[in-house]
Amino acid sequence: xxxxxxxxxxxxxxxxxxxxxxAHLKQACSRNAVFGTILLAPEGVNGTIAGPEAGVRAVLxxxxxxxxxxxxxxxxxxxDSQPFLRLKVRLKKEIVTMGMPGIDPLxxxxxxxxxxxxxxxxxxxxxxxxxxxxxxxxxxxxFEGAVNPETLTFREFPEWFRKFRENKPNTRxxxxxxxxxRCEKSTSFAVEAGIEDVYHLKGGILKYLExxxxxxxxxxxxxxxxxxxxxxxxxxVQGDYALCHGCREPLSPEDLRSDKYIPGEACPHCHDxxxxxxxxxxxxxxxxxxxAKSRGQVHIGSADxxxx
Numbered sequence: 001x002x003x004x005x006x007x008x009x010x011x012x013x014x015x016x017x018x019x020x021x022x023a024h025l026k027q028a029c030s031r032n033a034v035f036g037t038i039l040l041a042p043e044g045v046n047g048t049i050a051g052p053e054a055g056v057r058a059v060l061x062x063x064x065x066x067x068x069x070x071x072x073x074x075x076x077x078x079x080d081s082q083p084f085l086r087l088k089v090r091l092k093k094e095i096v097t098m099g100m101p102g103i104d105p106l107x108x109x110x111x112x113x114x115x116x117x118x119x120x121x122x123x124x125x126x127x128x129x130x131x132x133x134x135x136x137x138x139x140x141x142x143f144e145g146a147v148n149p150e151t152l153t154f155r156e157f158p159e160w161f162r163k164f165r166e167n168k169p170n171t172r173x174x175x176x177x178x179x180x181x182r183c184e185k186s187t188s189f190a191v192e193a194g195i196e197d198v199y200h201l202k203g204g205i206l207k208y209l210e211x212x213x214x215x216x217x218x219x220x221x222x223x224x225x226x227x228x229x230x231x232x233x234x235x236x237v238q239g240d241y242a243l244c245h246g247c248r249e250p251l252s253p254e255d256l257r258s259d260k261y262i263p264g265e266a267c268p269h270c271h272d273x274x275x276x277x278x279x280x281x282x283x284x285x286x287x288x289x290x291x292a293k294s295r296g297q298v299h300i301g302s303a304d305x306x307x308x
Contacts (some may be wrong), residue, residue, distance in 0.1 A: 001189070002081060002283075003050070003053075003078050003079070004050045004051060004074065004077055004078065004079045004081065004082050004083065005051065005052070005053040005056040005057075005076060005079070006048065006049070006050040006056075006072045006077045006078065006227070006229075007048065007049050007050070007056050007060060007074060007075070008047075008048045008049070008074060008075045008178075008179045008180065008197065008206060009045070009046070009047055009063065009073070009074035009075075010044065010047070010072075010078075010095060010096075010180070010181040010184075011044050011045050011046075011048040011068070011069050011071070011073075012043055012044040012095075012106055013041070013043075013044045013045075013067070013068030013069060013106070014042065014044075014067075015040065015041065015042060015044055015045065015066065015067065015068065016041035016067070017042060017091055018091070019039060019091070021066070022040060022089050022090075022091055022293045023059040024062075025038055025058075025062065025063070025089045026061075026087065028058065028059050028062040028291050029049065029051075029059055029087050030087065031058075032051060032052070032054070032055030032056070032058045032059055033051050033055050034049050034050065034051035034052075034055045034056055034058075034059045034087070034088065035049065035050055035051060035082060035086060036048050036050050036051075036084045036085035036086045036088075036227070037049075037084070037087075037088045037089075037090070038063075038069070038088070038089045038090070039090050039092050039095055040089070040090070040091050040092065040094075040095075040104070040300040041091070041092045041095045042093075043094060043095055043104075044068075044069075044124070044144070045063060045069065045095060046095035046181055046278075047074070048081060048084075048225075048226060048227060048274055049084075049225065050063035050083050050171065051082070051083055056109060057155055060072075060074060069078055069157040069221035071302075073203075075179060075203060075204075075206045075207055075210065075245065077206070077232060077236035078236050079208075079227075079228075079229055079237075079238065080238075081228075082228075083227035083229050084227055084228065085228070086123025089280055096154065096181050096182055096184075096185060097153075097154060097155060098154055098155060098157065098158065098185045098186075098189070099155040099158075099300060100185075100189060102156055102192075103185055103192060103290035104188065105184040105185060105187075105188045105297075107188075107192065108188050108191040108192055108209070109184055109185025109187050109188045109200075110175065110183070110188070110189075110191060110198040110199050110200045111200070111202065111204040111287060112196070112199075112202065112287075113174070113199050113201055113219050114204050114286075115201065115202070115203065115204055115207050115208040115210075115211040116211065116212070117214055117217070118174075118176075118201050118208060118212075119212075119218050119300060120148075120219065121174050121199060122143060122144075122145065122174050123218070126171060126172055127144055127171065127172045127173070127199075127200075128147060128168060128171045128172070128173055128174070128268045129145060129146040129147065129174045129175050130146065130149065130161075130164075130173060130174070130175045130176075130177070131143070131145045131146045131147065131148055131149070131175075131177075132149070132157060132175050132176065132177045132182045132183055132186045133177050133178060133182065133224075133249060134151055134152060134153060134154070134155070134255070135148065135150045135151060135152060135198060136224070136249055136250060137178070137224040137250075138150075139250070140222050140223075140231060140241055140250050140252070141219065141220060141222045141223055141224070141231070142158045142219075142220065142221065142223050143176065143218050143219055143220070144219075144220055145220045146176075147164075149161075150165075152232060153269065154182060157186060157189075157275055160255070161186070161189065161190065161194075165193070165195070171197075172197040172199070173190065173195065173197065173198045173199070174197070174198075174199045174200070175187055175190075175198065175200045175201075176200060176201040176204060176205060176208075177200075177201075177205070178203050178204050178205055178206060178223065178224070178225070179204040179206050179223075180200070180201070180203050180204035182256065186200075187199075187200045189282060202267065205219065205235065206223065206225075206232070209223060209232065209233065209235065209236055210235070210236050210288060211299035212234075213234070213237075214282050217225045217234060218307070219234070221264075222240065222241060223239075223251045224241075224250055226263055228243075230242060230243045230250055231250060232257075240252070240253055242255075242256060244266070244269065244270060245263075245264045245265070245282060245285065245286055245289075246264075246265055246266050246270050246274060246278070246279070246282045247265060247266075247267065247274070248268065249269040249274075251267050251268075251269075255267055255268050256267075260272075260296070262279075263286065264282060264283060264285065264286020264287070264289070264290075265279050265282045265283045265286060266279055266282070287290040290307075
């Protein structure tokens with residue numbers, strides 16, 4: 001079975017993103033059989049792509065040829081099947097949506113902490129560790145002792161952090177996210193607010209899970225990823241979670257054994273919240289996906305884990 005290279009990437013840099021650049025990247029991906037999502041915005045580029053190794057490396061070379069992207073870094077993992085159903089190259093206002101005009105990670109950002117130094121930092125008694133991801137991501141895994149802001153979207157984080165800081169004005173703060181991009185903005189927001197002792201995990205959870213042996217790790221659970229793998233664990237191996245095709249919540253093995261789990265239709269998180277009309281729609285979509293699979297095709301209406 002062919003293996004697919006998965007590359008998670010981002011770069012903050014002033015970018016004149018336009019339809020020409022969008023078309024150029026679409027052509028490069030299509031030419032190299034690469035699927036996934038790439039976001040282009042005036043503040044830079046963000047994305048996760050997957051395909052044959054040679055194809056992904058060709059697209060990465062195309063990305064690094066964009067103005068200001070020569071030093072674009074990426075994180076690699078592998079999948080036994082294509083983890084994306086389609087290719088999306090989108091023009092956006094932000095490459096990670098915080099909704100705070102003026103926040104510029106190129107102007108001010110927190111102190112980077114290498115994965116090898118992260119355990120010592122978050123174990124310090126005067127440090128509060130904050131997970132900047134959304135609640136459904138935190139639910140399946142986080143660092144030991146980390147605070148969960150219980151946000152539904154990243155837009156909610158600034159207001160949450162303001163209230164947090166009122167209650168804990170003198171603590172050092174360590175922030176982390178999946179691949180590092182959200183922390184670029186969250187720590188930039190904190191620095192702009194006058195907080196100096198703010199740190200973030202360089203390369204995010206993915207780099208930590210890649211570099212730190214499980215026996216030395218303070219990570220508990222699995223890490224949600226925005227593709228068909230759903231989650232990864234230490235060594236970036238695919239995890240045990242599935243995705244509800246109805247509400248898109250990550251499902252544990254226990255969830256999959258629940259009486260309220262109906263493949264392609266409902267799960268314990270949404271079974272009692274969705275109407276019969278919605279369940280019927282999800283059921284039909286699942287049926288079409290199974291039919292497409294039996295013909296060796298991909299049904300684009302099947303579950304798509306969304307944008308990182």
